[in-house]
Amino acid sequence: EPEVTQTPSHQVTQMGQEVILRCVPISNHLYFYWYRQILGQKVEFLVSFYNNEISEKSEIFDDQFSVERPDGSNFTLKIRSTKLEDSAMYFCAKRGQGQNTEAFFGQGTRLTVV
Amino acid sequence: SQQGEEDPQALSIQEGENATMNCSYKTSINNLQWYRQNSGRGLVHLILIRSNEREKHSGRLRVTLDTSKKSSSLLITASRAADTASYFCATDSPRGAQKLVFGQGTRLTINP
Numbered sequence: 001e002p003e004v005t006q007t008p009s010h011q012v013t014q015m016g017q018e019v020i021l022r023c024v025p026i027s028n029h030l031y032f033y034w035y036r037q038i039l040g041q042k043v044e045f046l047v048s049f050y051n052n053e054i055s056e057k058s059e060i061f062d063d064q065f066s067v068e069r070p071d072g073s074n075f076t077l078k079i080r081s082t083k084l085e086d087s088a089m090y091f092c093a094k095r096g097q098g099q100n101t102e103a104f105f106g107q108g109t110r111l112t113v114v
Numbered sequence: 115s116q117q118g119e120e121d122p123q124a125l126s127i128q129e130g131e132n133a134t135m136n137c138s139y140k141t142s143i144n145n146l147q148w149y150r151q152n153s154g155r156g157l158v159h160l161i162l163i164r165s166n167e168r169e170k171h172s173g174r175l176r177v178t179l180d181t182s183k184k185s186s187s188l189l190i191t192a193s194r195a196a197d198t199a200s201y202f203c204a205t206d207s208p209r210g211a212q213k214l215v216f217g218q219g220t221r222l223t224i225n226p
Contacts, residue, residue, distance in 0.1 A: 004156075031212055033213065033214075035216075041218070042202075042216050042217060042218045042219060043157065043202060043204075043216040043219075044216075045213050045214070045215060045216075048212070048213050056213060089154075091156060091157065093157075095212055099144045099145070099206075099208075099212075100144060100145050100162060100164055100206075101212075102147060102159040102162055103147075103157075103159065103204075103214055104159070105149075105156040105157040105158070106156055107155055107156040108154075108155070108156050110154075
């Protein structure tokens with residue numbers, strides 16, 4: 001059973017529409033993250049979430065983006081008014097607390113904005 | 115901001131040969147981690163080396179860390195076709211939300 005499950009695996013949306021990407025991080029880790037990878041490029045940090053609030057966010061994570069952990073298990077990334085350049089793989093990840101811990105990544109959601 | 119930058123960007127070798135990938139970064143770190151990504155899939159953690167360690171082994175993987183040069187290397191010995199993937203280094207900041215900052219990655223191709 002994967003440590004982190006993401007749904008959907010692939011989403012196609014019209015430009016200007018809102019999308020919600022979902023992540024279910026199994027077990028009791030403390031830090032949750034969203035990363036983005038545009039095709040063929042590096043994995044970019046978007047946001048970290050700790051104790052049910054955003055602890056850090058990157059310049060990419062502007063007002064278009066929001067995160068929630070509404071029920072203590074699901075962890076969502078909402079992208080409002082999607083743009084063509086939002087097309088990318090979006091990865092959810094989790095880590096335990098402590099200075100030297102590995103991250104567990106989901107398989108990603110491929111978002112295609114048309 | 116700190117960044118891991120790998121080189122080479124792409125590496126193609128014959129099965130059985132050793133593959134070496136390098137990573138450089140800019141600022142202080144708690145640790146440096148290497149991840150593997152098969153095409154279109156998620157990242158899988160391979161190995162973590164702490165800032166006070168110089169070398170670490172895990173199976174066919176050997177990682178070195180030189181904090182004075184702010185660089186690390188990943189060596190895969192006796193490569194196999196199944197090692198074909200992209201390999202990323204990621205640095206872990208000593209402050210902030212324990213985010214990992216990834217490099218551009220090295221695309222490794224093992225030819226049978």
